[in-house]
Amino acid sequence: MRNKKCKICRQEFIPKYSTMQATCENIECMITYSSKQKDKKIKRELKEVKERNKSVSQWRKELQQVFNQFIRVRDQGKGCISCGRPLQGKYDAGHFYSVGSYPNLRFHEWNVFGQCVSCNQHKHGNLLEYAIGIEKRIGKAKLEELKSLRNDRLSMPLDKIKELIYEYKDKIKELKK
Ligand SMILES: [Zn+2]
Numbered sequence: 219m220r221n222k223k224c225k226i227c228r229q230e231f232i233p234k235y236s237t238m239q240a241t242c243e244n245i246e247c248m249i250t251y252s253s254k255q256k257d258k259k260i261k262r263e264l265k266e267v268k269e270r271n272k273s274v275s276q277w278r279k280e281l282q283q284v285f286n287q288f289i290r291v292r293d294q295g296k297g298c299i300s301c302g303r304p305l306q307g308k309y310d311a312g313h314f315y316s317v318g319s320y321p322n323l324r325f326h327e328w329n330v331f332g333q334c335v336s337c338n339q340h341k342h343g344n345l346l347e348y349a350i351g352i353e354k355r356i357g358k359a360k361l362e363e364l365k366s367l368r369n370d371r372l373s374m375p376l377d378k379i380k381e382l383i384y385e386y387k388d389k390i391k392e393l394k395k
């Protein structure tokens with residue numbers, strides 16, 4: 219069997235029992251490793267219990283956080299969708315089709331872009347300029363598609379919420395690569 223590096227003391231060792239052996243034969247290393255594994259297992263179980271007991275509104279909250287983070291990462295270094303000014307420090311995630319009127323587009327990535335506080339909060343979304351900015355950003359075809367989706371029925375069962383959380387977490391990872 220090939221040499222491996224002990225997960226605890228980092229020294230090389232020759233596995234004796236199996237290729238899965240994680241530590242050298244130093245008893246300290248073995249004990250430390252097994253207690254770390256136990257901690258991990260306990261943490262994992264706790265997480266599972268928490269997830270099982272999460273309410274729909276808690277899942278929704280998590281989706282909101284993940285989605286906002288995605289928008290921030292995706293739009294980092296780009297200008298405000300409306301006025302084009304560089305986004306720096308605190309800025310908002312502004313909706314083209316408003317959450318109030320079109321709740322089904324709340325978590326649609328073509329409908330939400332980094333927007334400066336001035337445009338988002340003081341100019342009610344600065345929608346005229348938003349319309350120009352969004353077409354530049356996603357193109358006419360996607361904008362038309364978004365428009366056609368805007369009156370779809372809102373359907374956000376728990377499965378869909380979870381799916382979106384995983385989807386946007388993946389996308390954030392991809393963008394950060
Ligand atoms: Zn060791």
Ligand SMILES: [Zn+2]
Nearest residue numbers: 298301334337
């Ligand atoms: Zn702006």
